Amino acid sequence: MSIAYLNGTYLPLEEARISPLDRGFLFGDGIYEVIPYYNRKPVGFAPHMQRMINGLAALEIKCNKSIDEWRELLDALIAKNDGDNFGVYVHVSRGADTKRFHAYPENVEPTVFAFAFGIKDPEPVDRATVHPxxxxxxxxxxxxxxxxxxxxxxxxxxxxxxxxxxxxxxxxxxxxxxxxxxxxxxxxxxxxxxxxxxxxxxxxxxxxxxxxxxxxxxxxxxxxxxxxxxxxxxxxxxxxxxxxxxxxxxxxxxxxxxxxxxxxxxxxxxxxxxxxxxxxxxxxx
The missing domain is CATH 3.20.10.10 (D-amino Acid Aminotransferase, subunit A, domain 2)
Known part of the structure; x- marks a missing residue:
């Protein structure tokens, strides 16, 4: 069973729910990252999360988590899932408004979602056996x-x-x-x-x-x-x-x-x- 994170709660992925008025659902109004973990160790964690922070700033989505706070959140997510190699999907949308309207709404909380999925071992460093x-x-x-x-x-x-x-x-x-x-x-x-x-x-x-x-x-x-x-x-x-x-x-x-x-x-x-x-x-x- 895959454990996900949604707005402060760790829960089974199949139980995660968002509002149909979430702007990520209605407009694609959000930013995401996918971070690989091999043997539970991330590749490029800080640059991945800095890119997310930069993207959120470009969209004027107010999510004030630091890179260290993201690391704590995602390390806890990995710890709750079985396996060694993961892709971790992290998604922040502007959040759910009370109506559908193109302009950015005020005073809405962003939706923060993440889940881990299994990935295969890295390809061998061997041009005779690598998948082309x-x-x-x-x-x-x-x-x-x-x-x-x-x-x-x-x-x-x-x-x-x-x-x-x-x-x-x-x-x-x-x-x-x-x-x-x-x-x-x-x-x-x-x-x-x-x-x-x-x-x-x-x-x-x-x-x-x-x-x-x-x-x-x-x-x-x-x-x-x-x-x-x-x-x-x-x-x-x-x-x-x-x-x-x-x-x-x-x-x-x-x-x-x-x-x-x-x-x-x-x-x-x-x-x-x-x-x-x-x-x-x-x-x-």
């Missing part, structure tokens, strides 16, 4: 504030479904300048001539925590050059390697794009070297 991904691509039709991790994910869901329906694991998105933005549920990297390259952080992409851990780990190690810059789709289609990254995927190697092989169609050596560096350092953040 295939992806498609399409123009990015989402809103222009993708840097906010909003619960209003319909645009992402529609893009993901487009890729999924075509038999792929993900879909890469590009803007009207034919520049890579990200995936529908992940960030994206390419590798060319041994250099790891990823789009810059702006309003077109989510500032991914796994993305940042990868970049900072590679820069600290120094053995693999990494660049943050504009990436064209021509570069993506001619890349030696493509990776998609998220808290749940970590660093997933892509071997096909739009039905065509990426590089030689096999998981690349830079992925293996970078994933080893990331794996050695991921709990430091």
């Amino acid at each position: 991904y295939t992806v498609s691509s399409t123009q990015d039709l989402r809103w222009k504030r993708c840097n906010i991790k909003s619960t209003a994910l319909l645009g992402n869901v529609m893009h993901f479904q487009q890729g999924y329906a075509s038999g792929n694991n993900e879909i890469l998105l590009y803007n009207d300048k034919n520049e890579l933005t990200e995936g529908s549920s992940c960030n994206a990297f390419i590798v060319k001539d041994g250099v790891v390259i990823t789009p810059i952080e702006d309003n077109q992409i989510l500032p991914g925590i796994t993305r940042r851990i990868i970049i900072d780990s590679l820069k600290a190690d120094g053995s693999i050059p990494v660049e943050e810059r504009t990436v064209t789709m021509d570069e993506v289609r001619n890349a030696d390697e493509i990776w998609i990254t998220s808290s749940s995927k970590e660093i997933a190697p892509v071997v096909k794009l739009d039905g065509n092989p990426v590089g030689n169609g096999e998981v690349g050596p830079v992925w293996e070297a970078a994933f080893r560096i990331y794996t050695d350092r991921k709990f430091d953040f």
Whole structure:
């Protein structure tokens, strides 16, 4: 039985209830995070929660928990659930008003919800046995504030479904300048001539925590050059390697794009070297 947290109470997940007038339900008016825990130890806890705090501030949702208070709440949640590896979903909406009205209401308490779900062990740092991904691509039709991790994910869901329906694991998105933005549920990297390259952080992409851990780990190690810059789709289609990254995927190697092989169609050596560096350092953040 999964134990959840809702507005100050730990309770069985199937007993958690919110008002139908909750603005998260009516408008997607909220912020969320998903934090991986391996052997009950979180990856990137502080940056995940700082991103949530930043998102709440951008939406003017008043939830005054500090990072330490979030840690106490979620550690207690983990302690009440069985297992070793978890994804922890944390969700704060603006709360429930007495009516449906677009403007932000005053004097409502935010709804705070969290639950833990089991996740598999990390993929092996071995390009011969890792699970490879295939992806498609399409123009990015989402809103222009993708840097906010909003619960209003319909645009992402529609893009993901487009890729999924075509038999792929993900879909890469590009803007009207034919520049890579990200995936529908992940960030994206390419590798060319041994250099790891990823789009810059702006309003077109989510500032991914796994993305940042990868970049900072590679820069600290120094053995693999990494660049943050504009990436064209021509570069993506001619890349030696493509990776998609998220808290749940970590660093997933892509071997096909739009039905065509990426590089030689096999998981690349830079992925293996970078994933080893990331794996050695991921709990430091």
